[in-house]
Amino acid sequence: MDEAPKSLILKGWKLAFSSDSMRGSGASSQGDLTSSRLEVAERRVIRVAVPEIGNPELPPDDGHTWRKYGQKRILNSIFPRGYYRCTHQKSYQCPAKKTVQRLDVDPSILEVTYINHHICHLSSTAPSLAPPPPPHLLPSGGVVVNHLLTSAASNSGKMWLPLSTETGEGDAEYGVVHMADTMFNSGGAAGTSNSFMDLLIFQANAKDDSSVIRHGINL
DNA sequence: AGGATTTGACCCTC
């Protein structure tokens, strides 16, 4: 980690990628998930600032639909970890999973761990399509996108939606982590080697923005 | 009625 994490700045969110496993969270001792259940799990960690609006426990929309299959309290962690798998796991054998957990050291941040890639959107019959991110969203040192995300308050609609579409641009349809996930799934097509990327997503409109940024650097 | 979520139990690895 001899270089600062690549970062994106979306209006309302900052992103930084990480390929590290289980850093900064309570999970550590058995965190490398090499169990037979997870097989050759490829893991990527994303940290997301919890929304000020809506349910802070809800993970951001990443362009895919997830089904929660478990939740568990983790040792040394105040907050439980939620376990999600792709809705299309059955239909398309999609191996993608993710876990969502709030950091006990900073409850304002959710740590989302993606496990395996989606294959459902690779299928021509798959209903969930993940289009590539717009070129100007690529991590070229920091970009600004004109939209915010907020969590739908609906009990069932656990999806983060663009809040501000003031420009009416097409990319307002992109969820922040949707973009991140797309970049992950594109295998570094984002223009940067995905080996040492760090993704942090922070809510830039938080009043304590500077401290949020500091978190992004230090974590 | 069908699908998603919740939650406790079970399984596996260390």
Next chain:
DNA sequence: GAGGGTCAAATCCT
């Protein structure tokens, strides 16, 4: 034995 991950029945919601 401890801890994390998954299963599956019950429940809730649309």
